[in-house]
Amino acid sequence: MAMDVMPQQGPDSGRPPEPSPQDPYVLPAEGATALPPPPPTLRTTLRRAAFGAVAAGVLLAGALVAVDDGDGRPKEPGPVERAEAAATAGSPASLSDLTALIGDRQKWVESHPKDAPSLATLGTAYVEWARRSADTAYYARAEQALKRSLEAQPGERGNGAAWLGLAALANARHDFLAAKRWGETVRKQQPKAWSVYPVLIDAYTGLGDRKAATAATEKFSELRKGVPALARTADLYRGNGWREDALATAREAADRATQPAEKAEALHRLGELARERGEPEEAVAQFDAALRTDSGQLASLAGRARALAALDRTDEALAAYQSALEKLPRPQYALELGELYESLGLDGDARTQYAKLREMVAAAKKDGVDESLVLARFEADHGDPEAAVELLRAQWRGQHRSAAVADALGWALHRAGKSEEGLEYAQLAADTGVRNASYAYHLGVIQRELADFGPARRNLEQAVRTDPAFSPLAAPLAREALDALGEPPPGGPGETQPSPPPAPEPEPKPAKKEERKQEQEKKPEAPAPAPSRTAAVKSPSPTPSPSAPSSASPPVSKSP
Numbered sequence: 241m242a243m244d245v246m247p248q249q250g251p252d253s254g255r256p257p258e259p260s261p262q263d264p265y266v267l268p269a270e271g272a273t274a275l276p277p278p279p280p281t282l283r284t285t286l287r288r289a290a291f292g293a294v295a296a297g298v299l300l301a302g303a304l305v306a307v308d309d310g311d312g313r314p315k316e317p318g319p320v321e322r323a324e325a326a327a328t329a330g331s332p333a334s335l336s337d338l339t340a341l342i343g344d345r346q347k348w349v350e351s352h353p354k355d356a357p358s359l360a361t362l363g364t365a366y367v368e369w370a371r372r373s374a375d376t377a378y379y380a381r382a383e384q385a386l387k388r389s390l391e392a393q394p395g396e397r398g399n400g401a402a403w404l405g406l407a408a409l410a411n412a413r414h415d416f417l418a419a420k421r422w423g424e425t426v427r428k429q430q431p432k433a434w435s436v437y438p439v440l441i442d443a444y445t446g447l448g449d450r451k452a453a454t455a456a457t458e459k460f461s462e463l464r465k466g467v468p469a470l471a472r473t474a475d476l477y478r479g480n481g482w483r484e485d486a487l488a489t490a491r492e493a494a495d496r497a498t499q500p501a502e503k504a505e506a507l508h509r510l511g512e513l514a515r516e517r518g519e520p521e522e523a524v525a526q527f528d529a530a531l532r533t534d535s536g537q538l539a540s541l542a543g544r545a546r547a548l549a550a551l552d553r554t555d556e557a558l559a560a561y562q563s564a565l566e567k568l569p570r571p572q573y574a575l576e577l578g579e580l581y582e583s584l585g586l587d588g589d590a591r592t593q594y595a596k597l598r599e600m601v602a603a604a605k606k607d608g609v610d611e612s613l614v615l616a617r618f619e620a621d622h623g624d625p626e627a628a629v630e631l632l633r634a635q636w637r638g639q640h641r642s643a644a645v646a647d648a649l650g651w652a653l654h655r656a657g658k659s660e661e662g663l664e665y666a667q668l669a670a671d672t673g674v675r676n677a678s679y680a681y682h683l684g685v686i687q688r689e690l691a692d693f694g695p696a697r698r699n700l701e702q703a704v705r706t707d708p709a710f711s712p713l714a715a716p717l718a719r720e721a722l723d724a725l726g727e728p729p730p731g732g733p734g735e736t737q738p739s740p741p742p743a744p745e746p747e748p749k750p751a752k753k754e755e756r757k758q759e760q761e762k763k764p765e766a767p768a769p770a771p772s773r774t775a776a777v778k779s780p781s782p783t784p785s786p787s788a789p790s791s792a793s794p795p796v797s798k799s800p
Contacts, residue, residue: 416446
């Protein structure tokens with residue numbers, strides 16, 4: 241029996257095989273973690289499992305059929321079949337299996353250039369590869385393959401898989417409005433196809449439409465039970481600040497996961513939750529478990545680095561960040577490593593990382609990826625706050641109104657000297673309920689700047705209580721700001737400013753009240769019933785009592 245066509249690379253290879261010069265359909269793509277590949281009839285290699293069609297063929301949703309190996313025993317699925325099965329289940333495939341699937345589809349479309357389902361599968365696989373590897377050059381390959389699929393079979397004629405691939409591509413490029421349009425188009429045609437809801441959840445979340453994201457998550461959970469639904473539900477709870485519910489659901493997802501890539505993703509989520517609630521040792525343990533389960537869970541390298549930095553294991557944290565950036569070069573990781581260097585006084589190394597961040601953002605922009613949010617965060621604290629404001633205002637005008645964008649815009653406005661306007665956005669981020677120490681810190685500092693001392697104290701306390709080491713640079717500043725506010729007056733509401741310095745001693749008066757009284761008693765009483773005009777002129781005018789309020793009294797605190 242003929243063997244699967246495998247890419248000429250080892251299982252740990254850094255990237256999928258390059259397309260053949262004869263293959264006109266391959267350029268870079270984006271990430272579709274929960275998206276199943278395209279419609280039925282996936283004729284790719286000789287040993288291909290059979291797939292059933294889903295409602296008009298929106299995406300693969302059939303089950304793999306075991307193939308007899310000739311000796312009566314079912315044949316073990318190969319890497320291509322495993323990747324297809326993971327996509328069918330709405331779960332991530334391992335990077336090695338994904339590489340095999342890409343090589344398989346590349347070879348197939350060379351000789352079948354009009355096979356729309358295979359082109360859609362290839363395009364969506366490119367998206368997933370780019371998302372998982374941070375190789376943004378693959379997004380163009382994805383776009384071209386998906387467009388060629390639609391040329392061979394338009395979406396209106398049942399090629400919803402290509403439309404969903406374009407939705408996943410738009411999400412990965414942070415074009416959430418486009419992703420929403422593609423996803424909602426498919427949903428109108430196939431409202432009961434569960435495969436449309438992951439891309440809609442990502443799009444609504446990126447736009448900050450919490451109501452729509454919640455409804456999409458609930459519908460997905462109704463249509464697609466199991467680990468994928470639990471994972472999405474845990475993310476929803478996490479975004480709403482429901483920590484206990486998020487943790488319980490994430491643990492259930494990890495317990496029920498069976499495939500290595502799916503298990504590793506669930507363990508990574510547990511690590512993120514532990515880190516956010518200020519338990520870095522637990523976070524390190526979960527990230528280590530994720531990497532042992534699947535070495536391709538590269539995001540856990542950066543998660544582990546954050547947790548190690550929180551534990552003051554700085555040498556290990558630096559090494560982990562460097563490894564993460566080498567294997568998964570995301571601008572956010574360059575920013576985090578630069579700030580860790582800066583916190584250690586290694587300003588030269590920090591500047592090197594910040595320069596790399598700018599280079600990554602520029603390269604991503606050429607590939608159609610909008611990294612304005614991370615660039616604005618960098619500019620607000622380490623560059624030009626006014627430039628950060630302009631970047632984030634453009635995001636807001638484009639309806640990208642997530643908690644992350646609101647927080648970043650509020651902070652950038654504060655850093656640019658516009659704290660009153662910044663307060664509105666920082667409050668919006670906090671009002672989502674998400675338990676993010678950085679959001680609470682930003683809000684507290686802005687309130688302190690505006691003399692809202694009580695709310696400022698509460699938010700700064702929340703920041704250091706939620707995660708005492710949320711940032712190597714900002715966490716110490718949060719504690720300093722909280723210490724400067726001091727304790728609220730005993731028995732008071734707490735919404736007062738710090739105790740003012742002692743008022744200066746009043747200047748001595750020319751004559752005290754008792755002395756003036758004695759002088760008046762020595763004078764003879766006036767014979768007339770009313771004092772004369774001259775006496776009235778000579779009478780001393782009353783002086784203010786020493787007990788009158790002085791200008792050093794604390795001002796009334798402002799309301800939030």
